[in-house]
Amino acid sequence: MRTSKLLLTVAHRFAILAYIVVALFPLFWLLKVSVTPNDLLYSEGVRMWPSRATFEHYTFVIAHSAFPTFFKNSLIVAGSTAVAVTILASLAGYALSRFRFRAKYWIVALMLITQMFPLVMLVAPIFKMLSPLGLTNSLTGLVIVYTAFNVPFATFLMQSFFDGIPKDLEEAAMIDGATQFVAFRQIILPLTLPGIAATLGFVFTAAWSELLFALMLISGNDAATFPVGLLTFVSKFSVDFGQMMAAGILALIPACLFFLLIQRYLVQGLTAGAVKG
Amino acid sequence: MASIDIQSIRKSFGTFPVLHGVDLAIRDGEFIVLVGPSGCGKSTLLRMIAGLEDVTAGEIRIDGKRVNDLAPKDRDIAMVFQSYALYPHMSVADNMSYSLRLRRAAREKIVSAVGGAAAKLGLEPLLERRPRALSGGQRQRVAMGRAIVRQPKAFLFDEPLSNLDARLREQMRAEIKKLHGDLRATSIYVTHDQIEAMTLADRIVAMHAGVVQQVGTPLDLYDRPANLFVAGFIGSPGMNFFEGRYAASGGEAALHLSNGTILPLGRRDGIAAGAPTTLGIRPEHVVLDPRGALEARVDLIEPTGFGIIMHVTIHDVPLKIFTLDRAMLDPGPAVRVDLPQERLHLFDGEGKRLD
Numbered sequence: 080m081r082t083s084k085l086l087l088t089v090a091h092r093f094a095i096l097a098y099i100v101v102a103l104f105p106l107f108w109l110l111k112v113s114v115t116p117n118d119l120l121y122s123e124g125v126r127m128w129p130s131r132a133t134f135e136h137y138t139f140v141i142a143h144s145a146f147p148t149f150f151k152n153s154l155i156v157a158g159s160t161a162v163a164v165t166i167l168a169s170l171a172g173y174a175l176s177r178f179r180f181r182a183k184y185w186i187v188a189l190m191l192i193t194q195m196f197p198l199v200m201l202v203a204p205i206f207k208m209l210s211p212l213g214l215t216n217s218l219t220g221l222v223i224v225y226t227a228f229n230v231p232f233a234t235f236l237m238q239s240f241f242d243g244i245p246k247d248l249e250e251a252a253m254i255d256g257a258t259q260f261v262a263f264r265q266i267i268l269p270l271t272l273p274g275i276a277a278t279l280g281f282v283f284t285a286a287w288s289e290l291l292f293a294l295m296l297i298s299g300n301d302a303a304t305f306p307v308g309l310l311t312f313v314s315k316f317s318v319d320f321g322q323m324m325a326a327g328i329l330a331l332i333p334a335c336l337f338f339l340l341i342q343r344y345l346v347q348g349l350t351a352g353a354v355k356g
Numbered sequence: 357m358a359s360i361d362i363q364s365i366r367k368s369f370g371t372f373p374v375l376h377g378v379d380l381a382i383r384d385g386e387f388i389v390l391v392g393p394s395g396c397g398k399s400t401l402l403r404m405i406a407g408l409e410d411v412t413a414g415e416i417r418i419d420g421k422r423v424n425d426l427a428p429k430d431r432d433i434a435m436v437f438q439s440y441a442l443y444p445h446m447s448v449a450d451n452m453s454y455s456l457r458l459r460r461a462a463r464e465k466i467v468s469a470v471g472g473a474a475a476k477l478g479l480e481p482l483l484e485r486r487p488r489a490l491s492g493g494q495r496q497r498v499a500m501g502r503a504i505v506r507q508p509k510a511f512l513f514d515e516p517l518s519n520l521d522a523r524l525r526e527q528m529r530a531e532i533k534k535l536h537g538d539l540r541a542t543s544i545y546v547t548h549d550q551i552e553a554m555t556l557a558d559r560i561v562a563m564h565a566g567v568v569q570q571v572g573t574p575l576d577l578y579d580r581p582a583n584l585f586v587a588g589f590i591g592s593p594g595m596n597f598f599e600g601r602y603a604a605s606g607g608e609a610a611l612h613l614s615n616g617t618i619l620p621l622g623r624r625d626g627i628a629a630g631a632p633t634t635l636g637i638r639p640e641h642v643v644l645d646p647r648g649a650l651e652a653r654v655d656l657i658e659p660t661g662f663g664i665i666m667h668v669t670i671h672d673v674p675l676k677i678f679t680l681d682r683a684m685l686d687p688g689p690a691v692r693v694d695l696p697q698e699r700l701h702l703f704d705g706e707g708k709r710l711d
Binding site: 247248 | 406407408427428429433434435437439441442443444445454455458459502506
């Protein structure tokens with residue numbers, strides 16, 4: 080009995096370990112290449128770690144390339160998109176979760192339909208729309224496009240979080256003397272923090288790594304985001320793998336920090352104890 | 357404190373009607389219990405008084421003022437929910453003071469009101485805790501505290517005890533009654549538990565299928581149920597019924613059951629001969645007597661500790677008897693019973709009481 084339980088635990092741990100190794104191996108390879116000096120990249124063959132490690136690619140990327148600009152642009156675009164989408168999706172998700180109104184069914188259907196098209200189909204019309212407005216080659220334009228594309232899914236996500244919060248709570252608040260909006264802000268929103276964190280994280284990473292629109296709507300380095308910037312390491316005759324990987328590692332940092340920041344809310348079950356449990 | 361007047365209230369969800377014209381006048385300080393099986397519309401009626409559901413037709417007045425179109429926050433009522441609905445991210449003290457803080461009451465007033473309510477309910481040691489760190493009974497108490505802090509015009513209770521275990525329910529029931537004695541606040545209490553209804557109410561409103569069946573004191577409903585529904589709903593174990601046809605010959609009236617059995621009724625006027633009639637008698641009123649007129653076959657004995665519930669059959673008609681006689685734990689295959697005339701209830705073909 081005891082040994083079989085132990086065996087199960089060991090097997091369980093090994094399964095998790097195997098998964099982690101598979102999932103994280105590309106990241107490890109990214110790191111490995113980023114610290115491999117150029118002269119060793121092709122000469123040493125395939126090995127797990129170069130015989131000599133260097134940070135020269137990092138110094139070059141930070142000091143001598145346009146990467147800090149790409150980085151700043153990406154931060155602005157992803158951050159603004161995440162905030163804008165989360166605010167819109169919270170309000171819309173709350174409405175879908177709690178109110179009965181005319182055409183609700185059609186609005187939901189319409190939002191679903193927007194999720195059905197391959198983005199490639201929409202690039203040309205969107206460019207055509209943004210161009211006369213002066214929104215091509217601008218970060219604002221990117222934020223608007225990303226927001227529009229992320230709001231429907233984020234709304235459904237937020238709606239499911241609101242659905243999980245008992246209606247009794249805001250009814251109690253309304254009887255206590257709150258308007259529906261005050262009840263939403265003071266009672267419901269604090270309880271939806273895990274949902275808000277999840278939505279923020281989801282939208283931030285989506286906007287952070289988006290390539291297609293960034294590539295099509297932005298020309299020139301001034302307004303380019305980091306996924307576009309990565310392409311500058313590919314020239315006609317060679318690919319500068321070391322610098323590209325170093326830039327990739329650097330680009331991971333904000334996303335990691337962001338998730339560290341919100342993970343507390345992601346795992347917290349704040350509604351425990353609200354109602355009989 | 358205030359009176360509440362409900363005049364021909366109707367409610368439909370879409371095209372589906374759930375309340376068919378309810379009239380009720382609740383006096384200042386009265387404890388009213390709405391009782392009925394699930395789906396009878398009692399909770400809907402309560403939520404309409406609270407302002408959480410729209411009124412389809414009719415009028416609700418609190419203290420003489422029409423409140424149909426008033427938001428819940430402007431009705432000055434407090435409500436205790438079945439789920440307690442405590443704000444999980446606030447401490448007990450903050451839960452209780454939320455309504456006062458929304459009204460921007462002075463700090464000293466909030467502190468004294470919360471302190472007073474906490475003392476009344478024994479919540480003082482818990483004031484800094486979050487709801488999730490409380491037991492079911494404590495949460496229930498906090499929900500009550502949140503209601504009494506504000507001294508509203510009326511208290512509404514939506515099955516507040518149904519999530520508690522039996523022992524705690526009994527204790528909280530007594531506490532609610534004591535609290536009402538202290539505060540004398542107009543209260544409307546929804547439950548499907550007839551013991552709660554009987555013990556707490558000044559007046560009971562028995563509801564079924566969106567219609568008020570009877571309004572009266574607990575003993576009114578027990579002694580003189582207005583129809584078959586109330587007769588069957590109030591009392592535990594439930595009332596026994598015999599369906600048959602009324603027959604009178606000479607000075608004696610009787611009920612002819614479909615299987616040929618004749619139950620004597622004594623003298624009853626104003627009932628047409630042959631009219632379909634239902635006879636009811638409560639299990640605790642059936643008399644066990646070795647010289648009784650009817651022979652009953654014993655099917656099952658259920659001892660409750662306090663007394664014994666006997667399931668018997670009289671000429672193929674099932675009957676329940678409640679007795680305190682311990683000798684009935686082993687009654688043998690058959691007993692003889694009497695149905696005392698003065699304990700019989702008669703109902704007509706539509707189920708309405710006859711006297």
